[in-house]
Amino acid sequence: MALKSKGFPNRLGIWGWLGGGRWGAERYLYTLHRLTGLGLLAYFLLHIVVTSARAFSDAAWSRAMSQVSGPFFKFGEYLVFLAFCFHAINGIRLGLVELGIAVGKPIEPVYPYRTSVDVQRPLALAALATAFVLAVIGTISMWSD
């Protein structure tokens, strides 16, 4: 027999998305992953439309690019790049954790209880460090023009 969801209301609402409560730093990485994901999606949907100008002519492309140039758009593009760096590297971390890599071996639940989050912490730090390095390379590249 198929299980049917009882559909309990999500009483925490938006705070249920954003707040980490007592769940630690990784919970805030999850929040940031969602926020950057939503930002990247919004940008991507517009990006499809803007870059389709190249399908018409070189003049249409130049016109479209001149409409999204200037410091405001450049800064926005830079934020998108930073969001990509975090979302991509944190996504690799989430994929590894989902596959059971770097979460440690199961242990007996003996008091004082230990959490696997501590085992995952080095992976989270490595992911943040990698994203930071990528962001620095992109920053130098984008702002050195």
Place this chain on the structure above:
Amino acid sequence: MMRDQKLWAWHLIAGAVILIFLGVHMLTMHMEGVIKIQSLNPASVGHVDKAKIPQAGDRTSDEGDIHPIDWANVRARGVRTLYMTGYIVLLGAALFHGLYGLRNILFELNPAVWLKKTLSALLLLLGLGLFVYGAWAAVMARAVARAWKM
């Protein structure tokens, strides 16, 4: 495997595909100043006569550099079938990954069943519509790039 498990597995697979293709895209667009790979921006490196590419934008004549988004580079990448195919694969993977992720976030608010079905249908329509439009643009861009003469 239940339907949602399958969709979640596809979500992860799409993420891996995006990582590769968007990684190349980011290398091309945002890291060119530090990591230069000629095949990504063919017009930026090598022996291009800059006087022959007036459509590359004002920036070219002002600063002497050809930017990754200047027409010369867009055209040089666009003529390649590999790039066109890559754009379409990236488009499909990113649309699925992004819109399925958005669907999951919205579903966590436990909307009514009818609203869930409506949201799913709307996101599916949006994704399919943008995929068809984006894929058409990639194919047409290749034709325009091939027909373009210096």
